[in-house]
Amino acid sequence: MSLDTNIRAADAIVAELESQIASGRLRNKSPLPAERELMEQFGTSRTVVREAISTLSNRGLVESKPRFRPIVSKPDYATVLSATGNVVRHLLNEPGGVKNLYQSRVFMECGLVRQAAISATKTDISDLKAALEANKNAINDSEEFYRTDNAFHGVLYQIPKNPIFPAVHEGYTSWLAPQWAQMKRLPERNLANYEAHKAILDAILERDADAAEEALNVHLKAAWEYVRVTFDMEAD
Template sequence: MTGEAGTDAAAAGGRRAADAIVERLELRIVSGELPDRTALPPERALMAEFGASRTVIREAITALSSRGLIENRPRYRPIVRKPGFDSALGALGGIVGHLLGETEGVKALFDSRIFLERALVREAAMHARRADIQALREALAANEAAIPDSARFYATDVAFHAVLYEIPRNPIMPAIHRAYVAWLAVHWHRMLRSPERNRVNYQSHRTIFEAILERDPDAAEAALASHLNAAWEYVRVTFEPAVEPMGVGQMEAGQP
């Protein structure tokens, strides 16, 4: 069993003993033999069951853990967790995190978000249902009410954008949104914020909403692009430690 195509992320070239264990445990989990939320058998039991040493069992468990199939808190029994898109994208965020601090990967990531949301508002303008419109309206109202309170504004800002991700009725979209938000949340405390900036952002949201109401995809897309491109300026500074944007005063980028 030397030459094999590893299923692992970092394309492995061979097959270790643990891989077989991983595979068998995988099967048990997806087959429902090990239901979600239940604890894995003790390591020593697995060891007897698979006829492998604990070394291998542990390796298999950590592998499963890193693949998101089990949750492995330090001193507790591993918990079976069927992965959703959330956990998958969460792992992605963890990895992407490394290439953020250095390259312009940050910009690329933010641009990808702009690109996606442009498509989302276009979709919304064309296919939003009554319930979606209502949800947007409510999110917008909450957003307006929260202008004086930057923390609450941030939350309602996130919520407003979240509605956009709900509209395609694809569970991946909200998961992507949560991944973006989780990423930005790390840097939020470094972003400048102020009621004035909140008001600007609220107005942007309002413009987007109205374009959606009027079923005007182009206007919606343009408004969103403008909104997020402006937000980028406030995100960028959090990644450029040396730069002190003196002219900006104390403002905020509430750009979820």
Template sequence: MTKLLLPQQSPVRRRKIYEEIVDRLEVMMLDGTLSPGDVLPAERELMESFQVGRSSIREALFALQRMGLISIRNGERAYVTKPSADAVVNELGGVVKHLLARPEGARDLQRARAMHEVSLARYAARHATEEDLQALKAALDANREAMGNVTAFTRTDVQFHLVLAKIPNNSIFTSLHSALAAWLSEQRTTSLQVAGADEAAYEAHEAIYRAISSRDPDAAERAMQGHLEEVGAYYWHGRGKESGDK
């Protein structure tokens, strides 16, 4: 029998105590022992139950809170919450900040946003209700009124895309929209510093609205794709001006 030689491995990391507590509590949530709304035992009771110190219990509770599995309020005991898409997206915040610090990371995020919003535009053209179209038109009108005011235009720009994200009636999409809007806020502000960027963005929003209201998925896709490519171009142009590039 041939002896199998494995490459040198890094040392096996010993798990921290709080990570084991997190795993055990999470299993209780999954098997129904703990349900949304249930109040967790007091810290001292948890310390006695898991036979660990206070710091380990607190680290575990904070970790579960970051995961969106429990809620902790000052002066009250922690209680189990229902996981949400927002909690998952918020956990990515730190990672995305590092991505945006690098040009290639910012471009990757722009491409991811394009794939997400192009799909939303196609879906909206097929499935938007009359109420959805009215909300989208109201957001478009507000965006037009805000032209010339960077702060107001940015806010109404975000609102237009949010209305679009709400059309599928899926919390994942609205959470992704909120995260992308937050992650790309600096890019939005930079792109709008370029002369004519707000007018171009409004015209693109208008084209997206027309395609969706005409029930034309292909036109909606083209309009959204063109809009996001244009926004990206304005951003990189504005960023070059800020850094002194010609």
């Protein structure tokens, strides 16, 4: 929001490098200049150069592994989401945290299936069918089922052809994965989930937004109930 009195030398370097990354002067996936070089280039001490790099790293504009040259990484929506990962973890540990996130996911996907029902293209439909088929074939392999389940939902996020949505899906997947990982996954539940997916797809095929939303709602509500019981949370 406010810019305060920002007289940090590091901020100037951050700004400059940011613009060089954005403009492509610093090519994506290529290493940043050496610290001692930047230090000369900007006429500052290595201290501030390192602070600047640290900031860029936290912003997700460079990927820095210890002992390696930081790699320029032009930001995309996935970067934004993953950069927030650490903080989100804290929020999930607060009471109601998981529920809030899950609820927002239900909200999001309700909208997605409506939109899918209304405007899914042939390609979208065949992607959904393929994902459902893979899902069906994995009913007895819970590990694989999880992946195909997630992939099915992922297709929904692709339908708007807007890069923000797949990034959000990635966020949900990675943030909620820890919860999901410690749940037992039984073939009968896999079957139920597959059938729920099928119901959703059927509704989309019939171009019935209300039915699709309803099917998705039932599906995710049931899944949540299972999560809730497993973690012994308070009811709604």
